[in-house]
Amino acid sequence: MSERNLQEGHHRSPTNGECKVPTQEPNAQPSWWRDCLYWLVTFEARETRKSNYSSMPKVVNYNFFLGGRLRAVSGTEPLSLFVLIALLAPMVLYSIFEAQALWRLGRGHGALVILFYYFWAICLVSFIKTATSDPGVLPRNVHVPIVGEEFQLPRSYYNIITLPSAHPEGKTVDVKYCATCRIWRPPRASHCSTCEACVLTHDHHCTWVNNCIGQRNYRYFLTFLASCCLATTLCIVGCGIRVAQATRPDRVVVAILLIIYCALGLCYPLLLLVYHMFLTSTQQTTREYLKHVPSKTAIRQALSSPNANPFEKGNRIKNMISLICQRRGVSVMSARESHSAGDWRFVSLPQPHSFEKV
Amino acid sequence: MNSALTSSNSKHVVPDDSDQPKALFFNYHEFSVTDYAEIGKECSEHEEELALCITHFPNTYAPLDSIRFKQTRIVRIPRRYEDNLDWPVFCTLLPGHEPAALVNQDGSLQFVPYGFYENQIYGLSSVSPLSSYLSPEEFKDIVETVNMYLRQGYDPNTWRNIISATFDVLTFNLWNCLMIRLVSSPLLKLENYVETLNKSKLFKNKNIRLISPRRSGFLSVC
Numbered sequence: 001m002s003e004r005n006l007q008e009g010h011h012r013s014p015t016n017g018e019c020k021v022p023t024q025e026p027n028a029q030p031s032w033w034r035d036c037l038y039w040l041v042t043f044e045a046r047e048t049r050k051s052n053y054s055s056m057p058k059v060v061n062y063n064f065f066l067g068g069r070l071r072a073v074s075g076t077e078p079l080s081l082f083v084l085i086a087l088l089a090p091m092v093l094y095s096i097f098e099a100q101a102l103w104r105l106g107r108g109h110g111a112l113v114i115l116f117y118y119f120w121a122i123c124l125v126s127f128i129k130t131a132t133s134d135p136g137v138l139p140r141n142v143h144v145p146i147v148g149e150e151f152q153l154p155r156s157y158y159n160i161i162t163l164p165s166a167h168p169e170g171k172t173v174d175v176k177y178c179a180t181c182r183i184w185r186p187p188r189a190s191h192c193s194t195c196e197a198c199v200l201t202h203d204h205h206c207t208w209v210n211n212c213i214g215q216r217n218y219r220y221f222l223t224f225l226a227s228c229c230l231a232t233t234l235c236i237v238g239c240g241i242r243v244a245q246a247t248r249p250d251r252v253v254v255a256i257l258l259i260i261y262c263a264l265g266l267c268y269p270l271l272l273l274v275y276h277m278f279l280t281s282t283q284q285t286t287r288e289y290l291k292h293v294p295s296k297t298a299i300r301q302a303l304s305s306p307n308a309n310p311f312e313k314g315n316r317i318k319n320m321i322s323l324i325c326q327r328r329g330v331s332v333m334s335a336r337e338s339h340s341a342g343d344w345r346f347v348s349l350p351q352p353h354s355f356e357k358v
Numbered sequence: 359m360n361s362a363l364t365s366s367n368s369k370h371v372v373p374d375d376s377d378q379p380k381a382l383f384f385n386y387h388e389f390s391v392t393d394y395a396e397i398g399k400e401c402s403e404h405e406e407e408l409a410l411c412i413t414h415f416p417n418t419y420a421p422l423d424s425i426r427f428k429q430t431r432i433v434r435i436p437r438r439y440e441d442n443l444d445w446p447v448f449c450t451l452l453p454g455h456e457p458a459a460l461v462n463q464d465g466s467l468q469f470v471p472y473g474f475y476e477n478q479i480y481g482l483s484s485v486s487p488l489s490s491y492l493s494p495e496e497f498k499d500i501v502e503t504v505n506m507y508l509r510q511g512y513d514p515n516t517w518r519n520i521i522s523a524t525f526d527v528l529t530f531n532l533w534n535c536l537m538i539r540l541v542s543s544p545l546l547k548l549e550n551y552v553e554t555l556n557k558s559k560l561f562k563n564k565n566i567r568l569i570s571p572r573r574s575g576f577l578s579v580c
Binding site for chain 1: 380381382383386387389390391412415416418419420421422423424434436437438439440441442443444445446476511512513514515519520523526527528530531543545546572573574575576577578
């Protein structure tokens with residue numbers, strides 16, 4: 001009986017209405033330019049291709065570019081494009097109107113220009129890395145317990161498992177099963193419903209970069225914030241010097257504009273940077289912070305670790321290093337590798353029945 | 359036992375209860391079933407005390423319609439968090455040897471078949487068929503080697519990592535691009551170790567295979 005169920009399950013899973021299965025390929029072979037375009041922008045899965053990036057759109061909510069080298073979440077507002085333009089615009093204005101004048105001043109002002117371009121370049125590169133790289137997506141369907149009965153889950157898989165941890169005071173760590181991805185998630189991994197994937201050491205989903213912030217891109221995210229603050233500060237200083245030396249304000253309109261723009265552009269990244277510095281020093285991710293914070297003591301929550309935090313090392317510097325410098329490791333769901341036919345990672349299994357809360 | 363229905367994230371503050379039993383480690387991949395067929399009997403419902411312990415699982419690394427799927431099973435070794443929380447560490451004990459494992463009535467640590475569930479044979483304890491293939495010492499050696507590579511690949515608290523991260527930031531990520539080409543990552547060395555192990559006599563003769571940890575997302579061994 002269970003064997004028959006297995007066969008039924010086998011027949012049912014590719015055609016279940018809940019699965020994201022692409023339509024049949026047309027009989028004619030796609031031409032080379034269509035292949036080129038597909039390699040450039042991959043927004044739907046193709047059964048005939050064996051690269052991971054051609055099958056991943058079946059299970060995760062990403063579009064891939066340049067053969068899986070870059071990625072962006074699909075179906076969301078493209079705020080990251082707006083941020084990209086907001087990054088490029090001041091650099092262009094600065095280059096056209098301010099850079100040469102500052103350079104000519106000599107006596108160290110050239111260093112100001114160089115430093116601005118340097119930090120701006122770091123900001124741009126880290127923004128692109130944050131927005132387009134793998135945040136630490138975990139593979140699906142690694143821990144499927146039962147194949148029969150439409151891949152249902154045993155009751156114990158719905159529990160949160162409490163396990164002993166390395167914390168010297170005996171604090172415990174919680175492990176939870178993700179019913180969507182069908183994996184036992186490590187602590188701090190979390191499922192993002194926008195990206196439709198479980199992400200390692202999930203911090204938050206950032207709409208401004210249109211990507212999750214997780215283990216593999218957290219350092220780029222912090223670099224982006226820090227370099228943005230530095231570049232805007234240097235821009236304000238450089239333009240301020242120009243304004244101070246100008247005889248008439250109408251000669252330095254762009255400089256004044258840039259000062260205002262950079263002052264506004266400094267606020268949010270600086271706030272976020274300070275917030276993350278406090279969070280990392282108290283060994284919390286954004287997700288953990290939001291989970292534990294009652295609204296009255298929001299600031300206090302950022303300054304001290306929650307009581308039950310098993311990751312706390314008792315030392316702010318050690319906490320910061322373990323989070324800021326967390327190792328990227330290797331991509332475990334790499335978009336550029338290939339897979340064989342029937343790979344479970346790219347199959348959407350039927351959703352398990354949910355329990356009603358009574 | 360915590361349930362996902364009663365939220366552990368509720369704002370209600372639970373007073374610290376020092377009388378609560380200490381958390382013990384167990385293999386959370388395993389689960390129990392009570393409707394199964396004892397060997398030689400028909401499928402029927404059994405009591406909780408005689409629940410069959412599911413210790414091996416479908417091979418999710420082989421296509422569903424393949425022969426390999428039908429002929430092989432997976433034993434999952436869970437991650438353990440008592441050593442540290444910064445890098446993945448796998449349990450070095452065979453399933454059934456963990457502190458909170460279900461034990462055989464006679465206390466032995468052998469796989470004792472008892473019943474069928476979904477056409478597969480299981481026992482009443484947490485001991486899996488893997489115990490018939492590898493001794494605890496062999497198993498521990500293998501997993502400790504895997505853990506060593508994982509520490510080298512994921513430990514953030516080394517000067518090398520901090521300096522490398524700093525250089526990476528200052529050189530527009532070119533440092534990382536260079537390093538991955540010049541220096542072999544311990545995690546890729548781990549893949550080589552697993553390949554060598556799978557080709558070794560120990561594994562070939564017993565017809566067992568260790569699944570690439572990278573393929574399983576470092577979530578479990580096998």
